[in-house]
Amino acid sequence: MTSAYFEHPIFDTPVTRTYGTKVPIVAGGLQWLANADYVSAAARAGIMGFITAASFPEAEDLKAEIERCRELSDGNPFGVNVSMLPKLVPGEKTADVFRTIADCGVKFVETSGRSPEAYLPILKDAGITVLHKVPSLRYAVKAQSVGVDMVSIVGAECGGHPGMDMIGSMVNAGLADERLTIPWLIGGGIGRGSQLAAALVMGASGVVIGTRFLVAEELQAHPGYKQALIDASELDTALSMTSVRNTVRSLRNETTETVIQLERDNPEIGIQGLLKHVSGAIGRQAYATGDVSRGILSAGHALGFVDKVEPLAEIVNRLEADALGALKRLNTAA
Known part of the structure; x- marks a missing residue:
């Protein structure tokens, strides 16, 4: 693939060359939501998306x-996300999940949760490219050392699990270019094309976007859920579950307030004491009913960029145009 495919040469990166996509954006796996409808929409929009294996x-x-995703993607590339957290994919089944993915002829995998080192032989033997997602640069350095192909680093601003280090995306990006030799992406709080342009200028090969895409038309979630995200702002997230070293950033609601109070009053409460509030089954109901008052509903600071429901391709087009506008400003200033 040559750079003539791209609107701007800066979009010709290891990400777009590896995946065969138009724009260096990855729509990371979303538990319960990243199904064939959403991921194939990403594929048709010219970005990379990953089906969440733990949802199946x-x-x-x-x-x-x-x-189903292959049929809907019109020949465009897509991948599968495997979260190796034991609560999502039991350890004894993880290797089988990777073998299933390989047997299906999928060539791109996004891993997260813990080191994929033990499973890399399965993936490499199948010719699968591995993008490993980490919550901190130090884990990216480790992933590089064990042989992954690319890493994505999500900063403290991200929805979901930002880890315990809580380093922001701008600092991660500034340090990554010094400490990594493999292609890297930055995520956490990304919702404007100008941020994509900035990341590329800083040495990233692309960005990871989650929260901004939660209002995509193709995302199979209740309109009330999407409207709640539109009505929210960057101020409407909360951090919880830090006491069990599983920090999560999610939409502020009754559940987050309860969990934060429980952790404050009893720091030794443990996961069993929190489980009846944070169970994924509770949060999943919001996607079906639109009631966002209960459950841990992952959302990051990029809520500030969420403005309307529209096809995913339209969101990507806006991001692309904004990135090109930012590059034009940069060139004009120079």
């Missing part, structure tokens, strides 16, 4: 979803 715990269901 049975191998046959995952195979069916991969095939």
